[in-house]
Amino acid sequence: MIERLEPVRAAEQFINLHYPHCQAALLAGSVVRKEATAASDLDIVIFDQTIKSSYRSSHVEDGWPIEVFVHSMESYKEFFQSDCVRGRPSMPNMVAEGLILKDHGELNAIRKEAQALLDKGPDPWDKETLKLKRYFLTDALEDLTGSTSRQEDLFIASTLLIQLSDFILRTNHQWSGDSKWLMRALKRFDPGLAAELAGAFDLFFRNGEKEAIVELTERILNPYGGLLFDGFSIGKPSS
Incomplete structure (x- = not known):
């Protein structure tokens, strides 16, 4: 050495x-x-x-x-x-x-x-960005709840974890991060919520249980209009 x-x-x-x-x-x-x-x-x-x-x-x-x-x-x-x-x-x-x-x-x-x-601090997301983030979280959550493939679940949950962590931070006017810095940023902002988030996903990765992830994602989205699918569009010209 x-x-x-x-x-x-x-x-x-x-x-x-x-x-x-x-x-x-x-x-x-x-x-x-x-x-x-x-x-x-x-x-x-x-x-x-x-x-x-x-x-x-x-x-x-x-x-x-x-x-x-x-x-x-x-x-x-x-x-x-x-x-x-x-x-x-x-x-x-x-x-x-x-x-x-x-x-x-x-x-x-x-x-x-x-x-x-x-x-x-970071600039707040505008309304269109917030809608986009809600839609992608909704899409990932529905993929996770509907999936019957454990192998695919691992990738879907990993995507959802990153997207949800970023959403929590940015909607609370906090800097985000990559990799380990994402968890460190969450801990600085709200240690209790960071522990809850880690626990929900740890439970899934260990045992395949999805319920805590679903409940937490829906709760985080609710103050911003909740899950978003019906009526969402990107690039559609106004009539």
Whole structure:
């Protein structure tokens, strides 16, 4: 087993070797939040005015898997915006929470910009988006209740879990997330509801019981008009 350098030292060594002339650099991710596991990597954000376009690359050095996110002093703004539009502010989070490893004076303003976006929260869904999300949840729930194939059930339930989690967060003006970040966002918003959601789907994946999922999905949708199928359309011209 390769012995790892201490994470901050490994990140500094990586930056000095690959980006010695960058204007600023941050170490973000689980090692900064003190949540690192044996499988954790180093997330490094680089600001380098000499690059022509943003990019992301992966490396293994000093025993660490390393994900590096490289931006110019202007290109990061596009990523801030796109992350916020999709409701998953990955880059603003990394910049706001990251440990500064190098700074020529530019980072303070960028970090304030990131934090302001996080504090503002995502834009609310408009009426058409809300209808679309209700319809897709209804469709997935009906697929699950009507399915007689355990193999297909697994995929339907997985889709429904992600869609329902996202719906809960976005309708409550909360940032969403991907993968493990979705559950972490739910726990921050409402630990009790997060536990109920996990319990309902755990019960299904263990025993095939669907009733708790059905009850929870219907309850979450009810304040927004409930299940939606009859009369829904996409792209139909108005008469």
